[in-house]
Amino acid sequence: MAIGYLQIQVRTAQNAIPLDGASVQVLDDEGSTLYRLPTDVSGETPIVPLQTLDRSLSQNPDYFGTPYISYGVIVEAEGFESLSFTGIPIFDGETATLPVTLVPLQEGQQPRQVMENVSFGPPAVAMTAPRNQVGSSADARVLRQVVIPNPITVHLGAPNSTASNVAVSFSDYVTNVASSEIYPTWPTAALKANIYAIMTFALNRVYTEWYRSRGYDFDITNNTAYDQYYVPGRPIYDSIIRAVEEVFGEYVRRQGQNAPYFTSFCNGTTATCQGLSQWGTVTLANQGYSPLQILRYYYPNDIEIAETNIVTNAISSYPGTPLRLGSQGLDVQTIQSYLERIRRNYPAIPAITDPSGTYGESTRDAVTKFQNIFNLTADGIVGKSTWYKLSSIYTSVTRLSELDSEGTSLGIGTVPPNVVLRQGSSGQNVVTLQYLLNVISRYYSDVPAPTQDGIFGSGTRQSVIAFQQTMGLVADGIVGAQTWQSLYDIYLGIGENVPMPGPETSSITYTVQAGDSLWLIAERYGTTVNAIKQENGLTSDILQIGQVLRIPVSQSPYVEYTVRAGDTLWELSRRYGTTVEAIMQANGLTGTGLQIGQVLRIPVG
Numbered sequence: 001m002a003i004g005y006l007q008i009q010v011r012t013a014q015n016a017i018p019l020d021g022a023s024v025q026v027l028d029d030e031g032s033t034l035y036r037l038p039t040d041v042s043g044e045t046p047i048v049p050l051q052t053l054d055r056s057l058s059q060n061p062d063y064f065g066t067p068y069i070s071y072g073v074i075v076e077a078e079g080f081e082s083l084s085f086t087g088i089p090i091f092d093g094e095t096a097t098l099p100v101t102l103v104p105l106q107e108g109q110q111p112r113q114v115m116e117n118v119s120f121g122p123p124a125v126a127m128t129a130p131r132n133q134v135g136s137s138a139d140a141r142v143l144r145q146v147v148i149p150n151p152i153t154v155h156l157g158a159p160n161s162t163a164s165n166v167a168v169s170f171s172d173y174v175t176n177v178a179s180s181e182i183y184p185t186w187p188t189a190a191l192k193a194n195i196y197a198i199m200t201f202a203l204n205r206v207y208t209e210w211y212r213s214r215g216y217d218f219d220i221t222n223n224t225a226y227d228q229y230y231v232p233g234r235p236i237y238d239s240i241i242r243a244v245e246e247v248f249g250e251y252v253r254r255q256g257q258n259a260p261y262f263t264s265f266c267n268g269t270t271a272t273c274q275g276l277s278q279w280g281t282v283t284l285a286n287q288g289y290s291p292l293q294i295l296r297y298y299y300p301n302d303i304e305i306a307e308t309n310i311v312t313n314a315i316s317s318y319p320g321t322p323l324r325l326g327s328q329g330l331d332v333q334t335i336q337s338y339l340e341r342i343r344r345n346y347p348a349i350p351a352i353t354d355p356s357g358t359y360g361e362s363t364r365d366a367v368t369k370f371q372n373i374f375n376l377t378a379d380g381i382v383g384k385s386t387w388y389k390l391s392s393i394y395t396s397v398t399r400l401s402e403l404d405s406e407g408t409s410l411g412i413g414t415v416p417p418n419v420v421l422r423q424g425s426s427g428q429n430v431v432t433l434q435y436l437l438n439v440i441s442r443y444y445s446d447v448p449a450p451t452q453d454g455i456f457g458s459g460t461r462q463s464v465i466a467f468q469q470t471m472g473l474v475a476d477g478i479v480g481a482q483t484w485q486s487l488y489d490i491y492l493g494i495g496e497n498v499p500m501p502g503p504e505t506s507s508i509t510y511t512v513q514a515g516d517s518l519w520l521i522a523e524r525y526g527t528t529v530n531a532i533k534q535e536n537g538l539t540s541d542i543l544q545i546g547q548v549l550r551i552p553v554s555q556s557p558y559v560e561y562t563v564r565a566g567d568t569l570w571e572l573s574r575r576y577g578t579t580v581e582a583i584m585q586a587n588g589l590t591g592t593g594l595q596i597g598q599v600l601r602i603p604v605g
Helices: 055-059 170-181 188-207 238-247 278-286 291-298 330-345 361-373 384-410 428-441 458-470 481-497 518-525 529-536 569-576 580-587
Strands: 002-012 023-027 033-038 048-052 069-076 083-090 095-101 116-119 152-155 165-168 250-254 303-307 505-511 548-554 558-562 599-603
Touching: 002 023, 002 069, 002 083, 033 048, 048 069, 069 095, 083 095, 095 238, 152 170, 165 170, 170 188, 170 238, 170 384, 188 238, 188 250, 188 278, 188 291, 278 291, 291 303, 330 361, 330 384, 330 558, 330 599, 361 384, 384 428, 384 529, 428 458, 428 481, 458 481, 505 518, 518 529, 518 548, 518 569, 529 548, 569 580, 569 599, 580 599
Parallel strands: 002 095, 083 116
Antiparallel strands: 002 048, 023 033, 023 069, 069 083, 152 165, 250 303, 505 548, 558 599
């Protein structure tokens, strides 16, 4: 018997919060428990070995049996809905990672006696259904540039079905699709050729606005008759993860053209097509073909590999060259600030003690642990994949903090408003609705986050309908008493059950001056109004000049600040009670010029 490996990662809120102490059982195909495993502070179990079949079977197109052994997993965590999984494929010599996203219980809800089961079928390469992928490498309606959609919106069904949409980071999408389409035991050149085809196919759908130009609210479907196979929550494999890292952001195009080529494909055995044969890539790779040579075998000879560094919703663009031990400058400072913030939620990441902007050994160690936690090659080098994963996780954890602060300022209570809202409504109750949907969207991937503008437009209506469908309510887009109650039950359940990581704090003393308010002081020291009130036993927001307050601050001697239009070092030093020289020294600055979007460490205390 051959051996494969399995690790389970248990998290919530789009990877922003790892669930420590979750209980995980690994089961054989008869339901007997093989392992009982706890998760650690990063939400991970140990990697465990499991018996499977010889890898040669999954490399043979003439073998029509199942070339792996499947296992089951049960995941339970206090305060969350439990999940069970069946049909998890384990391959010889491969490590499978099962990403488990748990949903918090609603207020007053008890765990279900019968837990939801997620079953994974075989990869698409083993399916016999025909594929009818239709597309174009050029279209009258196209984007100006080839961009990486982050996230990409996937419709979980045929285009005209009422299935849900989910928003997925592009790298996670490509890794999932590759793990859902082909076998991870294939030669590296075959894996990369298929990943180029998968990535380019998706970029083509986005570039030509194939679905959006037809009135749909998604970029691509997961229906193999039309597009490619995306399976929410499917296990992913180390060999595929590494291959995606190495080619991320690259795509196939014809020489002299900008558009991503329409890289249609099929398995090449039970289903044939004019595009790439998935099984054929294995034969060619075994004959020594490179990924580009394989692609040119199936597509025109003048295709080439191009690259795009344009990623939508990225806080800052990849600098173009990897960051490593010895690197210096603003880009290093940026990833250091990302890591320090992410570390609050993932305390297994070691603290960075290097000077700001200097990539020393502690920065390398923090990067390496981050890579290990988020399924990247743990080499301590910040390449493109690591850069954008850092950006994505940083955005996720900081967005949760922002939403927490917004909820405090909105004063969300425990009783829903006694009002009916529909498209065309506006005002404070719509602001509350949009806020609740934004919070819930962090935990339910099929509920899109509406813009928080106080206007009930089409985007808010789509979000309401998606929420109602998810909760089994009448999906009419109208927010009446039942929808309000469901929104509040879920929101309050999140507050009760989700462990919200925060910074390790101490306190400093501050003497109130003329013009001060709790909000201004909280902004200055990177804390919240509620935290200051709780620290000082205040029951109102009224302050008196000369009053001495204890201000809770991170044990780090710095707060992080993102430069905005009009900021100057002098103005920031006044705002935070420090000096221009102290800010320059903390950030390794040699001049007083600032850039919008630049992340600064501001000394406090």
